[in-house]
Amino acid sequence: MRQVLPAAAVRVMAEWAKQLAGIKGVLLDISGVLYDSGEGGGVPIPGSREAVEKIKASGLKLQFCTNETEATRAKFVEKLQRLGFNISVNEVTAPAPAVCRILKERNLRPHLLVHDGLVPEFDELDKANPNCVVIGDAADNFSYKNLNEAFRVLIGMENPILLSLGRGRYYKETDGLKLDVGAYMKALEYACDIQAEVVGKPAKAFFQSALAEMGVEPHQAIMIGDDIVNDVGGAQQCGLRGLQVRTGKYRPCDEQHSHVKADGYVNNLAEAVDIIVKQLHK
Amino acid sequence: MRQVLPAAAVRVMAEWAKQLAGIKGVLLDISGVLYDSGEGGGVPIPGSREAVEKIKASGLKLQFCTNETEATRAKFVEKLQRLGFNISVNEVTAPAPAVCRILKERNLRPHLLVHDGLVPEFDELDKANPNCVVIGDAADNFSYKNLNEAFRVLIGMENPILLSLGRGRYYKETDGLKLDVGAYMKALEYACDIQAEVVGKPAKAFFQSALAEMGVEPHQAIMIGDDIVNDVGGAQQCGLRGLQVRTGKYRPCDEQHSHVKADGYVNNLAEAVDIIVKQLHK
Incomplete structure (x- = not known):
């Protein structure tokens, strides 16, 4: 079903579409x-x-x-393939492989506060006697007990190192909005009086x-x-251009954000791609 | 047993003791x-x-x-009496009675994210269809599920109101340091892009x-x-004077804090009271 857009929306679309050269x-x-994540995938x-x-x-x-840090990149891609997407592992840039490179380069041994599904990404790393904390979207693993454990590792270090896989405030699942890793990152930053390094x-x-x-x-x-x-x-x-889709966690007030103005707003990915591909052939 | 203090400590003590007039x-x-809180009271x-x-x-x-917000003021005072302290309810200023006064004055109906033991303090208040969130040191109630619930109440309001019972970073129990309400307050502040009002x-x-x-x-x-x-x-x-005791959550680096300098540092309450009472009689 093709969505019929009101004239005003088409005019606004035309504005950003003009900037697509190159x-x-x-x-x-x-x-x-x-996709919208949630129960059952x-x-x-x-x-x-x-x-x-x-x-x-x-x-x-x-x-x-x-x-995304709720599963290894491989498992995550498998799920998307099951949902019908044409996607492969090497087409996905994700925080866990990126943080593993950083940990190896800096000889860091992580204490992990992440989703169970992400742990295998860190299999090759030494995790004994940790000298940093890595926090991802741990979902149900964000218990008081686990947060206290991560906090104690940090507060016990002379120069606490906290690596955060993203700094998102919240995201949307099929059953509603949920706190993202950024909220818990802020909790640990405040408790330890430190600044996290964001990977992602x-x-x-x-x-x-x-x-x-x-x-x-x-x-x-x-x-x-x-x-x-x-x-x-x-x-x-x-230095890239940025479009916001009106799906997922989008809220109308995002279009009046205090310090970010998107190059364009589109109802969904399908609409964005239609316009981008059409411009290619002009 | 009276603690023998090194000469340097006595000199420093003498410094702040001079400021005690009036x-x-x-x-x-x-x-x-x-006392140090923990298992068994x-x-x-x-x-x-x-x-x-x-x-x-x-x-x-x-x-x-x-x-303290892990129990009602009455239960908390009972516990301290059992530990041998000469203390009564009306001698204790605590955040929960204070926030209840505020909620009544402003016609606020709270969604509570607090310790089970504190809930009876809010018995008299209407909590249906909440128009604010009250967060205290909820300890094990700081689950991912409960944090998400509080977050959704806030993000669903046009002008989210978050009342926080203190803003402590962490505290010490007999089994170690634990995150305090301030860390979770920061998480919700960041997720909702708001500032909490601190009571306590x-x-x-x-x-x-x-x-x-x-x-x-x-x-x-x-x-x-x-x-x-x-x-x-x-x-x-x-406008008060402030002494820090070297017990509880005290850490030596507190004495080099970036923006707070205590009027004096003492090893414990007993030492502080000895000096204060001695000055009274001069």
Whole structure:
């Protein structure tokens, strides 16, 4: 079913579409853009599977750029494939592989406060006698007991090191909004009087590594996400254009955000891809 | 057993003791000053029971000023009496009775994220269709599920109101350091992009209501606590003098705190009271 858009929406769309010259690559957020996560794996957002195919058929480079940390990248990709998405592991830039590289480079032994499903990503690392804490979206593992344990590791260190897999405030699952890792990161930052190092969106290095996978420069790329700060704002800080979809955790007040203004707002991924691909052929 | 202090400590003690002229009232923090909380009710800090008696015998006014929110004030006082302290309910200024007054004044219906033991304090209040969230030190009730529930109440309001019973970073129980309400307050503040209203130390209104109970002016009072920011800093902001005890959550680095300098540091409550009472008779 093709959505009929009011004239005003088409005018606004036309505005940002004019800025698309030179686009060679698309970065896609996953949760809230491709699908809504939740019990039983979640549900695809209508039109998003076809939109991914359309990008791939267009000749544009494509990389998925997610802060998802509830499962290993391999398991996460398997789930998306089961939901019908044309996606493979090497097309996904995710925080856990990125933080593992950092831990190895800096000889850090992590205490993990993450989802059970993410633990295998850290299998190769020494975790005895930890000298840092890695926090991801741990969901039910965010218990008082586990938070206290992570806190005690940090407060016992002379210079506490906290690595946070993203800094999202909340996300949407099929049964409602849920607190994301950023909220718990803030709790530990405050308790220990420290600043976490963020691995994942909106960190510049994270967008840069996704761009490097595509071989595309920032000014040649567009990020599409549902998070006005971490997707859109983060991408813009890195020199990309940023579109916000009105799906997932999107709320109308995002369009009046105090310090982030998206290059464009679209109802969903399908609409964004229609416009982008149409511009390619002009 | 009387502790023998090194000459340097005695010199430092003498410094703050000189500033004690005109003291008419003492405000005492409870946890970490009178006793260390923990399994089975906790254990008194040596000399603190006798120190309370000594203040009462001296003619000084005394009020206990606590951010304790794990039980109703009545149950908390019963526990302290069982531990051997000479203390009664009306001598204790605590956040829950204070927040109940505020809720009534402002016609607020609270969603509670507090310890089970504190819930009876809110018995008289309408809690249907909540229009604010009250957060206290909820301990094991700080589950992912409960945090999400409080978050959803807040994010669903046009102007979210979060009342926090204190803003402590952490406290010490007999089995180690634990995150305090302030850490979880920060998590909700960040997730909802709001500022909590703090009821309890270090809020000025809270110290003022404790002083009013004693009928003593701020410059005539001294606060003794183990928390450099919430006890000492909060009291000083309100015009009281503030002493930090080296018990409870005290850590040596507190003496080099970036923006709070106590009027004096003492090894424990017994030492503080010895010096204060001695000065009275000069």
